[in-house]
Amino acid sequence: MGSTHEVTVDVNGRSRRATVAARTSLADFLRDELNLTGTHLGCEHGVCGACTVLLNGTPVRSCIMLAAQADGESVTTIEGLSDEHGNLNPVQEAFCRSHALQCGFCTPGMVLAVQSLVDTVEEPTREDIDEAIGGNICRCTGYVQIREAARSAVEEARCARAATGAGGAR
Structure with missing residues (x-):
C-alpha cells in the first residue's frame, strides 16, 4: 500500500483535516472526501481548466496538484463564493446576467478565474481578461x-472599491 499524509487545508473558510493517499489529487480530495462536486474533472491533465480552484487566491488546476501539496494552504472552490444563505457573489451574478454559460461544465473554473482577476487587478484590460480566462476551455x-x-x-x-475608498487590487 502507498504512503499516506495527514493534511489540514482551509477550504472555503473552514479548516478540514484528513488522511490522504500520497497520490490523491486536490480535485479528488475536494470531490470525494469533502463532497465539493462543483470542482469538475475534464481532461485530468491540467489543460481544460474545469478543475480550477483558488489556492491562496491564485487559480490552480486541482487535477494536477496533490492534496498533500495543499497542506496548510487556503483553497476556495466554487461553493465558497456564495454566502451562507446560498446568495451568489458578484462574479457569479455577472455570469448569470450575461448568460455566460450553457452546459455549465466550465463555469466553476471560469468564475474562479474571473474572481481572481477581480481580486488582484484593479483596472484590468481586455487582454487581462483574455489572459485570465485563457486557460479555461468552453466548448459551448x-x-x-x-x-x-x-x-x-x-x-x-x-x-464598489470607489464607493468604499478601498484599494487592494494592483
Missing part, C-alpha cells in the same frame, strides 16, 4: 458572454 459559448460577464464583474468591483 464562444466566450462572448463570458468576456461580457468578466467585464461586468470588473466594473462592479471597481465601483
